Amino acid sequence: MGKITGFLEYERLEEGYRPVAERLKNYKEFVIGLADDEAKVQSARCMDCGTPFCNSGCPVNNIIPDFNDLVFRGDWRNAITVLHSTNNFPEFTGRVCPAPCEAACTLNVNDDPVGIKSIEHAIIDRAWAEGWVVPQPPKGKTGKTVAVVGSGPAGLAAAQQLARAGHEVTVFEKNDRIGGLLRYGIPDFKMEKSHIDRRVEQMQAEGVRFRTGVLVGHLPEGSKVTNWAKEIISADELKAGFDAVLLSGGAEQSRDLPVPGRDLDGVHFAMEFLPQQNKLNAGDKLKGQLRADGKHVIVIGGGDTGSDCVGTSNRHGAKSVTQFELMPQPPEEENRPLTWPYWPIKLRTSSSHEEGCEREFAITTKELVGEKGKLKALKTARVEWQNGKMVEVPGSEQIWPAEMVLLAMGFVSPVGSVLEAFGVDKDARGNAKAGTELLDGYRTNVDKVFAAGDMRRGQSLIVWAIREGRQAARAVDEYLMGASDLPR
Structure with missing residues (x-):
């Protein structure tokens, strides 16, 4: 414990933001991280609990009290070593993770939790600035080959672990750049893509090969390969060419809104809208970009993806932005003891x-109203819960002006064509059917084919993706070598 009475003496300190008027002018990150002395004070609030609930609350099981203590003592070099021992990419999680570790912090029972995420952010940014993040190539090669399909956080974490174990790893990505939903699902103002690029450089130096513009399996019905992929590799080719295959793509099948007017011009999925801006920020040229300029924008869905649509619409210069959520407004403060x-x-x-x-x-949205094929308004009704069922409130219908509606109601499953191509059994939600138990974990019904991340568990958090990628890497290593020294 850095300071025994720290939790009594110091208040929680939040990271700062640049002013709204300034940050709306661009797509750059605007979070102002903690200075070294601020991180030291924040880490002093950690009580080094005998049972650190933050550790179990974190899906990757970060050893939080240890790196807090090291930051307090000014030992940043060992702090990043501890952090990297459980988390391959703390610069990702330190920016976009919702921090379940902080909800589990013992201080959160009756006080503000330790700012764990901000300390993690400070550690990794310091590590990059000091040149402490370097390639870790394996001491020897195993001669085994692994194909990783999908380059989001699960695929990248698995690929890095497997390469460090000495396997020849090739990552296949259908898009033109590496990163999956990290690259094209998260706006740059939340995480600039240079963070992905330098990790890719590190992994290449460790022996990982990356192939972009490659679709594995077959085209989803109605798609055109020229839209996003340069070539197609069949499942049989991949199984024949590699000793093991890990399917780690994201959950990209968006939940739709089956109401009258759904086909009107101006109604789009969030994942049609968000990737376009990221591509433009990267220097690509697009024809017919979906823009919110001067429009009344309604975002349907109250989660993170909806919030990303709000931020992007404001940067476009939307006339107004309104976000709909089907569920009742939650309390401003949770019942902490409960x-x-x-x-x-x-x-x-x-x-x-x-x-x-x-x-x-x-x-709830009842109808999308248009004129000459173009969206003009949206008809809603208020709802309430009665006897466990959602019912409309009589007389609560309302018309909202809208020239753009963005559907951000979550994702139901990965695109099925990949799983179908490999013949992988699916669970009731359309995800790859594979368990996480220690023996034969992450293995599908198809020989030498594994699944992890959103592909296996469905839409989830980046920390769960990294956890599953790391655990699946151990399972693949054990399958190939009979035993594994990789952490689980």
Whole structure:
């Protein structure tokens, strides 16, 4: 413990934000991280609990009290070593993870939790600045080959672990750049893509090969390969050419809204809207970009993807932005004795909401109204829960002006064509059917084919993807070598 009375003496210190008027002018990150002395004070609040619930609350099981103590003592070099021992990419999680570790912090029972995420952010940024993040090539090669399909956080974590174990790893990505949903699902103002690029450089130096523009399996019905992929590799080719295959693509099948007017011009999935801006930021040229300039924008869906649509629409210069959520408004403060150490349901206001957004709860969309094929308005009704069922409130119908509606209601499953191509059994939700038990974990019904991340568990957090990628890497290593020294 850095300071025995630290939790009594110091208050939680939040990371700062650049002013709204300034940050809306561009797509750069705007979070102001903790200075070294601020991180030291924040880490002093850690009580080094005998049972650190933060550790179990974190899906990758970061050894949080240890790196907090090291930061307090100014030993940043060992702090990044401890952090990297459980988390391959703390610069990703330090920016976009919702921090379930903080919800589980013992201080959170009756006080503000330790700012664990901000300390993690400070450690990795310091490590990159000091040149401590270097390639870790294997001491020897095993002669085994592994194909990783999908280059999101699960695929990247697995590829790095497997390469460090000495295997020849090739990562296949259908898009033109590495990163998966990290690259094209998260706006640059939340995480600039240079963080992905330098990790790719590190992994290449460790022996990982990356192949972009390659679709594995076959085209989803109605798709055109020229839209995003240069070539197609069949499942049989991949199985014949590699000793093991890990399927680690993201959950990209968006939940739709089957109401009258769904086919009107102006109604789009969030994942049609968000990747376009990221591509433009990367220097690509696009024809017919979906723009929110001067429009009344309604975002349907109250989660992180909806928040990302809000922030991007404001940067476009939308006339107004309104976000709909089907569920009732949660309480501003959770019942801590009741929910701790679990993730609480409470009202969460993101930085994008603070930039300008009206939020409507307990509201359902009944119809999308158009004129000459173009969206003009949206008809809603208020809802309430009665006897466990959602019912409309009589007389609550309302018309909202809208020239753009963005559907951000979550993702139901990975695109099925990959799993179908390999003949992988699916669970009831359409995900790859594979367990996580120690013996034969992450293995599908198909010989030498494994699945991890969103491909296996469905839409989830980046920390769960990294955890599954690391655990699947151990399972693959054990399958290939009979035993594994990789951490699980």
